[in-house]
Amino acid sequence: MFKDHFVEIRHLSFKREDKLIFNDVDLTINRGKITAIMGPSGTGKTTLLKLIGGQLKPDQGEITIDGNNLSNISRTQLFKLRERIGMLFQSGALFSDLTVFENVAFPMREHTQLPNDIINDLVSMKLQAVGLRGAKDLMPSELSGGMARRVALARAIALDPDMIMYDEPFTGQDPITKGVLVKLIKLLNDSLNITSILVSHDVQETCSIADFIYLIANGKVIGSGTPSELMNNPSLQIRQFMQGLPDGPVPFHYPTQQSYHEAMLHHE
Amino acid sequence: MNNFLMQLNQFRNNITESLAAIGRAALLLIQSLWFIPDSKKIISLLIKQIYQEGVLSLLIIVLSGLFIGMVIGLEGYNVLSGFGSESALGQMIALSILRELGPVVAALLFAGRAGSALTAEIGHMKTTEQLASMEMMGVDPLRRIIAPRLLAGFISLPILTMIFSVVGIWGGYLVGVRWLGVYEGSFWSNMQASVEFGEDVFNGIIKSLVFGFIVTWIAVFQGYDSKPTSLGISNATTKTVVFSSLAILAMDFILTALMFGDH
Numbered sequence: 001m002f003k004d005h006f007v008e009i010r011h012l013s014f015k016r017e018d019k020l021i022f023n024d025v026d027l028t029i030n031r032g033k034i035t036a037i038m039g040p041s042g043t044g045k046t047t048l049l050k051l052i053g054g055q056l057k058p059d060q061g062e063i064t065i066d067g068n069n070l071s072n073i074s075r076t077q078l079f080k081l082r083e084r085i086g087m088l089f090q091s092g093a094l095f096s097d098l099t100v101f102e103n104v105a106f107p108m109r110e111h112t113q114l115p116n117d118i119i120n121d122l123v124s125m126k127l128q129a130v131g132l133r134g135a136k137d138l139m140p141s142e143l144s145g146g147m148a149r150r151v152a153l154a155r156a157i158a159l160d161p162d163m164i165m166y167d168e169p170f171t172g173q174d175p176i177t178k179g180v181l182v183k184l185i186k187l188l189n190d191s192l193n194i195t196s197i198l199v200s201h202d203v204q205e206t207c208s209i210a211d212f213i214y215l216i217a218n219g220k221v222i223g224s225g226t227p228s229e230l231m232n233n234p235s236l237q238i239r240q241f242m243q244g245l246p247d248g249p250v251p252f253h254y255p256t257q258q259s260y261h262e263a264m265l266h267h268e
Numbered sequence: 269m270n271n272f273l274m275q276l277n278q279f280r281n282n283i284t285e286s287l288a289a290i291g292r293a294a295l296l297l298i299q300s301l302w303f304i305p306d307s308k309k310i311i312s313l314l315i316k317q318i319y320q321e322g323v324l325s326l327l328i329i330v331l332s333g334l335f336i337g338m339v340i341g342l343e344g345y346n347v348l349s350g351f352g353s354e355s356a357l358g359q360m361i362a363l364s365i366l367r368e369l370g371p372v373v374a375a376l377l378f379a380g381r382a383g384s385a386l387t388a389e390i391g392h393m394k395t396t397e398q399l400a401s402m403e404m405m406g407v408d409p410l411r412r413i414i415a416p417r418l419l420a421g422f423i424s425l426p427i428l429t430m431i432f433s434v435v436g437i438w439g440g441y442l443v444g445v446r447w448l449g450v451y452e453g454s455f456w457s458n459m460q461a462s463v464e465f466g467e468d469v470f471n472g473i474i475k476s477l478v479f480g481f482i483v484t485w486i487a488v489f490q491g492y493d494s495k496p497t498s499l500g501i502s503n504a505t506t507k508t509v510v511f512s513s514l515a516i517l518a519m520d521f522i523l524t525a526l527m528f529g530d531h
Contacts, residue, residue, distance in 0.1 A: 053404050075408075083406035093401035096392075107405045110412070152401075159405075 006031040006163055006195040007052060011061035014044070014051060021047055023219040024061070029163075034189050034196040036210035038203070040241065043216050045199040046090070049165045052197070053087060054078045066162065083111055086156030086164040090171060092148035094140040100127070100151050101136040107158045126154040130184060146177030153184060163195040164188070170202040178205055185209060203242055207231070215241060293489040300410040300418060300488075313416035314423075321382040321417070321484075322424030326431070328381055329374055333432035336369055337361065337439025344440070345448050354450050358459035361440035366463065366472045367528070370433035372520050375479035378425050379512035383487035386417055387508040390491025391501035399492075414488055421484025422477070429476035471527045478519055483512045 007029035014022040021044040029035045037045055050056045052063060054070050063070045068081055094103050104123045108114060114122070127133040130150040140148060149169060156164055166185060170178045186209045189196045200206045206213070207227035215223040215230065215238055223230055223238040231242055240248030340361050348354045390413065393399050399409045437459075444450045463469065487508045494504035 050400075055400060055403060079403075079406045079408055081406075082404055085404065087401065087404040089397045089401050089404075091397055093397035095398055096396065107407070110405070110407045155405075 004031045005029070006066055007197070008064045009052070009061065010064075012051065012058050012063065013060040014047065014056070014058050016047070020219050022051075022058075025216070025219070025221055027214055027221065029195060029197055030212065031195050032189075032193045033211040034185065034198055034209055036198040036200060036206045036213045037216060038199075038201055038206060038213055038241070039216035041201060044219070045201075045216065046167050048216070049087065049167055049197065049199055052165065053082065053085065083107075083159060084162045086159070086161040088149065088152050088156050088164065088166045088169055090168045092140070092145075092152040094143075094148055094152055094155070096140050098140075099136065100132065100138050100140070100143070103140070103151060104155045104158055107155065111159060122158070123154075126158055127151075129157070129188075130154045131180070146173050146180070149173070149177075149181065150184070153181075153188075157188060157192070157194075160192065161194065163197070165197045165199070167199050168201070169198070170200055170205050178202070181205075182209055203244065217241070289493065292493060293485065296410065296414065296489050296492060297418070297485060300414040310416060310419075313412070314420055317416045317420030318424055321378075321386070321420045322428060325378060325381045325424070325428055328377055329428045329432050330435050332373060332377055333370075333435035334439040336373060337365065337436030337441075338443045340364060340369070340436070341440035341443030341448075345444055345450065354444075354448075355454035356458055357440070357444045357450050358455035358457075359462040361444070362437055362459045362463050363468060365433050365436040365440075366468045368520070368524070370429050370436060371472050371475035371479060372516060374429040374432040374476065375425060375483060375516045376513055378421075378428060378480070379483045379487070379509055379516065382421065382424070383483050383508045383512050384505045386421070386484070386487040387491040387494070387505045388501055390414075390417075390488060391494040391496075391504050394492065394494060395496040395498075395501060414492060417488055418484050421487070422480050425480030425483065426473055426476040429472065429479075433472065471523075474527075475520065475523050478523060479516050482515045482519060486512045486515065 005028050007027070009025060009027040012022050012025040012027075013020070027037075027048075037048060039045055047056065051058055052065070054063075057071070065081060065085070068077070070078070073081065094100075095106065098106065101123055104126050105119050108119050108122060112119075123136070124133055127136055130153050132147060132150055132154065135143065135147060135151070140151070143151065153169075169181050169185065173181065182205050185196060185198065188194055189209075198206060198210060207230075210227055213224065213227055213230055214221050217237065223233055223235060225233070230238060233239065233242070237249040239245070341357065344357050344360045345354055348357055348360065390399075393409075393413065399413065402409045402412060441455065445452045445455050490504040490508045490511075494500045
């Protein structure tokens with residue numbers, strides 16, 4: 001394993017209820033870089049993050065995070081490793097019975113013995129970084145979608161993690177919030193040298209900040225490269241996704257039952 | 269024939285799924301109680317949960333205990349006065365509440381009030397990815413969320429049952445002595461003479477300990493194992509109330525047979 005590889009995924013296969021989500025996938029996430037994982041909805045991008053976070057176990061293959069092979073470590077070691085990883089969930093996943101302040105303070109209270117006044121200062125700094133210091137006393141139900149995601153980001157960076165995984169951070173956000181999130185992700189990555197995995201299907205926003213992109217469809221990596229390399233790739237499948245064409249190798253129609261069986265027969 | 273085979277297959281799948289669910293429930297219990305958080309944290313979490321599960325169930329327990337005691341007082345008086353033995357009313361009320369009605373009714377009410385709330389709360393936390401986000405922060409939800417809720421349930425129900433029994437006996441006293449005019453001295457002295465601590469009071473407490481364990485375990489597991497959708501939460505909540513109620517009644521029969529069966 002190379003020192004600049006933070007995450008390495010080798011020969012990953014994963015099935016869910018007989019449906020093959022990943023089929024022999026290889027991926028490398030470089031240390032300190034923003035690596036985007038893109039692909040159409042339903043291709044298992046979020047599942048991939050759950051596999052990297054150890055919430056799901058692969059059927060085959062192995063995932064290594066900073067030298068720790070997830071299939072060989074104990075539950076306690078896995079939880080210890082997760083303290084170094086932040087994750088921004090699509091929904092924000094804030095604790096609904098805690099205030100914004102307490103949400104951000106939660107990982108600090110759980111994992112450190114810091115006194116209250118230091119936690120106070122640290123939480124204020126994290127909230128300041130996402131521009132929401134003024135919202136510290138609000139409850140999650142009082143926040144807009146964009147604000148909730150920024151609070152969740154402040155919580156994800158609470159323990160100064162080595163890596164952050166962003167699950168569809170731009171989905172459902174207005175253009176201003178999208179701009180803010182793009183700026184924040186880039187800023188955090190550059191200033192704190194955090195390794196970032198950005199799962200998204202928003203081509204424009206992702207291409208503007210990603211150092212490297214993996215394009216996933218039908219359980220395989222169908223293309224990888226820098227944003228400009230992918231934009232200029234001649235492959236029909238890659239062009240369809242990057243340019244948002246309604247029809248192409250990824251069909252407009254969901255397969256019917258019969259054609260699905262035919263496809264399976266054909267596949268065999 | 270084909271239809272029969274399909275039904276057989278469905279039946280087999282149901283059995284497999286039920287056994288798998290029991291396995292998952294056992295695993296949840298072991299994993300959450302094995303890794304209880306450190307004592308400083310568990311105490312504050314436990315106090316909060318005892319408030320949620322126990323203190324907030326007090327009103328329904330006290331009111332139900334009062335009315336049930338009053339009804340037994342009334343019914344008991346009607347039957348006993350026919351034989352001229354209304355002085356045995358205290359004994360009848362105390363024994364029926366301490367041995368049976370107290371533990372069983374308190375547990376059924378606890379399943380409806382606190383059990384369903386536990387399932388819905390944990391199910392909602394699962395649906396909104398709060399449990400997943402906790403896991404990803406390196407905080408084990410089994411220790412942080414499940415363990416204190418389980419322990420709080422184990423502690424709360426026996427205490428609620430004792431309160432239920434005391435209020436129930438007092439309700440019977442109000443109706444029997446204060447309203448219907450049974451002699452107060454014989455009401456209490458008969459009760460005192462016939463109720464034994466080890467046989468009646470202690471066995472009732474053992475029952476409530478077992479019911480508290482069952483109800484909380486079912487409630488917590490149903491929430492944790494629920495499908496992360498609105499329908500999933502509603503199904504899980506229903507299952508908690510139905511499974512807990514049936515388990516309470518079945519266990520009550522088994523425990524009663526073990527405790528009082530050879531008399």
